Every structure is written in structure tokens, then in C-alpha cells.
Amino acid sequence: MHFTYKKLFTDIIMRISIFVFTILFIMSCQTVDHTLTLNLPNETLDVVQQIPSGESGRDKNTLYLAPRKITQDEFNSPQLQLLVDSMYNVMHRTAGVGIAANQIGKRLQVFIIEAKPNNPRYKVLGEVPKQIFINPRITQVSSTKKNFWHGCLSAKNKNRGNVATFEWIEFECQDIHGNVQNGRLEGFAAVIFQHEFRHMMTGTYLDVAHQFLSKPELDHAIETGKIPFFGAAPDSLPLLIEGYEVGETLEEYFRKK
Numbered sequence: 001m002h003f004t005y006k007k008l009f010t011d012i013i014m015r016i017s018i019f020v021f022t023i024l025f026i027m028s029c030q031t032v033d034h035t036l037t038l039n040l041p042n043e044t045l046d047v048v049q050q051i052p053s054g055e056s057g058r059d060k061n062t063l064y065l066a067p068r069k070i071t072q073d074e075f076n077s078p079q080l081q082l083l084v085d086s087m088y089n090v091m092h093r094t095a096g097v098g099i100a101a102n103q104i105g106k107r108l109q110v111f112i113i114e115a116k117p118n119n120p121r122y123k124v125l126g127e128v129p130k131q132i133f134i135n136p137r138i139t140q141v142s143s144t145k146k147n148f149w150h151g152c153l154s155a156k157n158k159n160r161g162n163v164a165t166f167e168w169i170e171f172e173c174q175d176i177h178g179n180v181q182n183g184r185l186e187g188f189a190a191v192i193f194q195h196e197f198r199h200m201m202t203g204t205y206l207d208v209a210h211q212f213l214s215k216p217e218l219d220h221a222i223e224t225g226k227i228p229f230f231g232a233a234p235d236s237l238p239l240l241i242e243g244y245e246v247g248e249t250l251e252e253y254f255r256k257k
Contacts, residue, residue: 035105050204075178091112097128098196103153111133113133113193114129125188138170138197139172148230149162169184171184171193201243201244
């Protein structure tokens, strides 16, 4: 009889423990926003696609949610390296020239740019070396702007949109080791940087542009000289990073919104 009560007591304690563990696990799954972590899913990463303004799901889409800074203890970590490597692999698999973390479902202040001469989408604009930007901010911009017809990995099968970007920019960011980096980008590199920085501000070129053309229409118009290719942008052309004040951090930008 003594043995039976002891076994029953042990069984009850075990069941209670399993129940408490299950509840805690469910609560942790509900409270942790995995889009804000460095952890990546085991399955193949896909590019997050844009959702037009006013349509359902936009409030939960990482393209439209503020990304957080990478913290000091996350630099030099295997998780951060894996994130960057995974982003780079997705960018090349999809023939992109840049990619931001929120395009793969991660609300983190990280993006990469690179354009190789054989890129089928933008080869006419020349080569841009691989660069990684973490916790970026723009510190100086040119007084002149260029027009460019943007496409995006997150705007699959959507028309190109014409917006203005600064002809050159200067930036401050951190590298994967946490070291502060300062630099200047011009031409196509400056365009790609501002395109990815737009993602950090949330949204895409589709939220900014007013003029749209399909890629075949755009290619024909450029070849026939009907529209200028990478020419000076008129004042009427919307600025891709409109609303950002030069020198501010992304946290300061979001506090204004």
C-alpha cells in the first residue's frame, strides 16, 4: 500500500510538471517575436513580398515594421554571421543587387549591397563591391539628385517605379565585428544603398513612386531615348527616402512617426 501511494504521488508530480512546462512553452511562443531575433528557420528562406496600402496583413508584414538595432553582444556571433550569409545567398539566388533583413522576415538593421558585372537585371550600371551595413545612418548627402526606375525582390512581377535618390551619400554604420565604419557612395552604389535604407525606414519604392512602367516598356523607352537613363531628377520627382533627416538614427526617425 505504501508503494502504491508513493507511485501515485510521483505520477501526479510528473503530470503537473509536464502541464506547467507546456503552459510556459506556449506562453513563450506567444510572447517572443521571432522576427526580432537572429534565429533563422530551418527551411529555405523566401523573400517577403510587399502588400499594397490598405490591404490586410500589412500590419504584420516585416517590410512595414520598424527594425531594431543589432546589440553589442550580438556582434562577432555565429548567429549574426549566419544571418548575413543567408541574406547574401538569397540575394544571389534571386539576382538581386541588395537585400535588407526585413526582406527575409527579420526586423533587424542589417542590409547588403553588391552588383556584379554579369547581373542580368542591372549589368549596364557597372560593378558595386559587396558591402554589409549594420545599424546604418546617413551623415551627408549631395545637393543634386538622380532619377532611377526601381524594381525590388519584394515587388515580384510589379512595374518599375521612378523616384529620386541623392547622387552621393556619406554613411556611418558598424561591420559584423561591431567596428564603426564611415564611407561615401556614389552612382549606382548610392542608389542601392538608399533603396535598402528605404526598407530600414519601412516600405518600398511602391509606396513612394507615382510613375510606373513594366521592364520591357522601360527598356524600350531608354533605348529609344524617350526617357533619360539615370539623369538629373526634377524637383517634382518624389524622393525615395523622404522623411528621413540626414544624421539621425533610425530610432530617432521612428520616434518622429
